[in-house]
Amino acid sequence: MAEKRGCGFDSLVRDCYRSGGYVFAPSPATLQDRHAITRIARLASNENPDPPSPRAIEMAVAALSQANRYPDEHVTGLVRALREYHGPYNFVVGVGMDGVIETILRTLVAAGDRVVVSTPTFSFYRLAAIGQGAEVREVLRRKDFSVDITRFLKEAQAAKVAFLCSPNNPTGTVTSCSEVEEILGAMEGVLFLDNAYVEFCYEDYRPLMKKYDNLIIGRTMSKAFSLAGLRVGYAFVPDWIVPCYSRAATPFSLNSVSAAAAIGALQDPAHVARARDRVFGLRKMVTERCRFPVTPSGANFVLVDVSPRTGREVSEELATKGVLVRSCESFPGLGDQYIRVSIGEEWEMELFISEINRL
Numbered sequence: 001m002a003e004k005r006g007c008g009f010d011s012l013v014r015d016c017y018r019s020g021g022y023v024f025a026p027s028p029a030t031l032q033d034r035h036a037i038t039r040i041a042r043l044a045s046n047e048n049p050d051p052p053s054p055r056a057i058e059m060a061v062a063a064l065s066q067a068n069r070y071p072d073e074h075v076t077g078l079v080r081a082l083r084e085y086h087g088p089y090n091f092v093v094g095v096g097m098d099g100v101i102e103t104i105l106r107t108l109v110a111a112g113d114r115v116v117v118s119t120p121t122f123s124f125y126r127l128a129a130i131g132q133g134a135e136v137r138e139v140l141r142r143k144d145f146s147v148d149i150t151r152f153l154k155e156a157q158a159a160k161v162a163f164l165c166s167p168n169n170p171t172g173t174v175t176s177c178s179e180v181e182e183i184l185g186a187m188e189g190v191l192f193l194d195n196a197y198v199e200f201c202y203e204d205y206r207p208l209m210k211k212y213d214n215l216i217i218g219r220t221m222s223k224a225f226s227l228a229g230l231r232v233g234y235a236f237v238p239d240w241i242v243p244c245y246s247r248a249a250t251p252f253s254l255n256s257v258s259a260a261a262a263i264g265a266l267q268d269p270a271h272v273a274r275a276r277d278r279v280f281g282l283r284k285m286v287t288e289r290c291r292f293p294v295t296p297s298g299a300n301f302v303l304v305d306v307s308p309r310t311g312r313e314v315s316e317e318l319a320t321k322g323v324l325v326r327s328c329e330s331f332p333g334l335g336d337q338y339i340r341v342s343i344g345e346e347w348e349m350e351l352f353i354s355e356i357n358r359l
C-alpha cells in the first residue's frame, strides 16, 4: 500500500476539476457573521420567498415515516402527478434540473462530442458537458442578449446537444417559440431548452414536444414551486429518451421525501399563481423605480447594469446594508458591470430600491 502523500495526488485529478467549478451565491449566514445584520433581503439565488405549499409539506412528512424503504425506482407517483398537471407527455426526473442535465449529458454525450451553449447563460451546462469530455462551443448572444439564431445554428447543426435557456439566466431574456422552432428544425442533435423560469413569462413551449422528437424541455420545482431545498427537477422528453435515461441515471437518485413533496406541490396550482402574480407586480415596480438600466425580464429576477461601478463593488456595498444580490462577474460573456437581483417579497424589493438608488 502507498504511504500517505499529503497533497501529492494532484496528478490523479482530471484537468477539468483542478480549478474552476460552480460559483455559488453568497450565503446569508456569511453576511450575518460579517456585518451583524439580522434582517436580510435574500435576492441572490432566485428562490421563491414563500415556504412550500402546506400540501407539499404534509406529503413529505408522511413519506418520511417510510424512509426505511428505497424509493420507487420508476418514480411512478410523481410521473403520474406531472401528467395530471401538464397533460400526456413523457417525463424523466432528477435531483434538481441540475441532475436532469447531468443525466441527459451522460446519456447522449461521449468524449469529443460537441455541446453548444448560448452565452452568457447558466454555468452548469458547460461544467456538466466538460465532465463528459465534450468539446464545448459558446455562441455569444447579441448586445440586447437575444439569441443570434444564424450564429447559434452554425455551431449547433453539428452538435450532439445544444442548450438554450429561456427565460435566460442571468439576463431574463425570453426566446420566442418561433425562434426555438427555427433552431429545432435545422438541428440534427438534441436541443435542451431550459425552462427553469418559464412560470414567470408568457411563453409556453410545451406544444413543441408534439412536433419535434429532438427536443427536451427542462423544468425545476426549485423556483415557482418553492422546493429548492428538496432538489426536484424533471424534463419533458421524446419517448426514445426514456429507457436510455433510466440506464444512465444514478439508481434511486430522487429521494422519496422530495418526490412526495413534489406531488403535493403539483396539487396546489394556486401556490404557483401567487408567486407568478407577485413576480409580475414587483418586477415591474423594480424596473420602473431602479435608477440603473434594467434588462427586460421574463424571470423571477432582473439583470441590472450598474456601470460605471462593477457588479462586485455594488453587490458588496449592498451586502453591508443587508441586501444580498448576485454579482455577475463569473458569467462568461457578460461584462463585469452587472448584478442579478431576484424578485423577493415586497419589503425586500423596497429595501433593494432604496439602497441601490442611494449609491
Ligand code: PMP
Pocket (backbone or CB within 6 Å): 046, 095, 096, 097, 098, 099, 122, 165, 168, 169, 194, 196, 219, 220, 221, 222, 228, 231, 232, 233
Ligand atoms: N437552470 C437554470 C437556468 C437555473 O437557473 C437553475 C438553478 N439556478 C437550474 C437550471 C437548476 O435548477 P435546480 O435547482 O432544479 O437544480
